[in-house]
Every structure is written in structure tokens, then in C-alpha cells.
Amino acid sequence: MVFFVTFTVFVMLVCAVAACILRDLLDAAIAAAGVSLCAAILFYFLQAPDVAMAEASIGAALVTAIFIIAIRRTKREE
């Protein structure tokens, strides 16, 4: 349990750094979605299922879709 939470925090940190330094914006958007997903898992373990649900559906699904639509309109490389 503690191991899993620590692992999730680690994955979240890796995703956050990757979202900052990746040159390909599509990859960066996917990494940002990974941050949201890990945050949703952590909210669930912190006994906040309401927030976890909102974070998973808005942060991981809708915001990523909006980012990808914006990348399709502009250019893909930074």
C-alpha cells in the first residue's frame, strides 16, 4: 500500500518533468495526462473519491483532448 503510493508519486514526478522538457508537444500533452491520472489515484488513496473522479474525467480525458485539438491546429514541435 505504502509502496504503491510511493511508486505513484514517483511516476507522477517523472511525468511532470517529462511534460516540461519534451520537445514533441503531443508527447508532452500525454505526459500531462499521466500527471492527472496519478493525481486521481493519489486522491483516491487520500480518501477523496469525489475529487478523484473529477480529476480523472476532466484532467485526464477532456483537457488532454483539448490540448491535442490545439496541437492539431498549430504545430507539433516546440
Added chain:
Amino acid sequence: MRNIISIILLIIIFFAVIFSISEIPFGIPKTKVGSYYINKGIDETGAVNVVTSVVLNYRGFDTLGEVTILFIAALGLGAVLATIERKTKKAIIPSSIVLSTGCKVFFPFILLLGTYIFLHGHLTPGGGFQGGAIIASGYLLVYLGCPKRRINQNHFKIIESLGGLTFVIIGLLGLIFGNYFLLNFLPKGIPSILFSAGIIPIIYIAIGFKVGSELAGVIDNLIEES
């Protein structure tokens, strides 16, 4: 030079955050209002889910403001996108049969999950915002998987307006029956059954429809323009 300054600033911020967080005791109630909600929330509102009783009963007016913010954001997006000239229609690439069939199979189940979540907002975790966002992600799946399907924007707008109107009218009915806005004037019933908690399920149904149609409309706007 710039990099060194930014690294030093980041280290200062890191230590400031660490020291300020380590001062805060974790998991101990610091104000009395939290324990009041937990102890009396079920008796006073009839909602088993304490978060819902705070969001829609004790702080219902704030939720109305939140819904209004979402409405203004969607309106602003529509206004900005309306000024851009529409490009000529690109040829739609048909998706493969596996993808389009998968979308058609999953779409009703996603709608069902979203509806379940906002209908049971006063019993289980979740509520109008979460359910609405899940419904909007179902529409996103249809837009991505079946590019030929288009839903009429006007239907979204009508449902959205009706949802907002229901919220405000229920609030005004509270003003008529009692003496303050968003009074829980309906009978509260037995806690933990579906028809309980007075006006809370009705408002959450309205919010679920409103948020779902609003976010689906935003995605529709963006996909149409790109």
C-alpha cells in the same frame, strides 16, 4: 546566468514550501466547521455523502457561482471561435470498422455511468460535475471514433439553458416557501435511499445535464473549427 538565478529561486521556493507544509498538522481538524458538517450533516440535509451536503446545501450559493463561471467560459469560447473564419471542409477520413463499432458499443455505457454518478450524488461519491464530465467524455469518444457523426449544437444549448434555469428556479422556490435562497423545502426522507435529501438530487440532475451538455458543446466547437 539566467539559469543559475532560476535554479536558486526554485531551491528557495522548495524549502519555503517544505517548511510551511511541515508546520501544518495533517488529518487533525483545525476549525470547528468541519466537525459540525460531519456530525450534523446527515440529520440536517438528509444526504449520506457529506461532500454533497456541503456543496449543495451549506454552500449551495457558491455552487451556483461555479456553474455560472463554467457557463461564461463556454460562452467566451464560443464567442472567440465565432470570429474565426471557417475553413473549407476537409475530406473526412473514415475510421476503421473496429474503431467505429467499439465507439458505438461503449457510448451508451459511458452515458449510463455518468447518469448513475449524478443521480446517486447524495448517496455515493460523485455528483453533477463528475457525471457531466463523464458524459462529455463519451461524446468526445463519438467525435473521435465516428467522424461522420455530428450532434446538433442547438440541442446542447437548450439542455444547458434548461439545467441552469432549473437550478435558479429551485433556489427561488426556496425563497418563496421559506425565507432564504436554496432552502431545502422538500421532505428529507430516510437517509441512504434514492428518494431522499429533498432538493439535492433534483439540483444535481440539473447540474449533470448542464455540465455534460456544456463540455460536449465546447468539444464540438473545437473539433468543428480544427
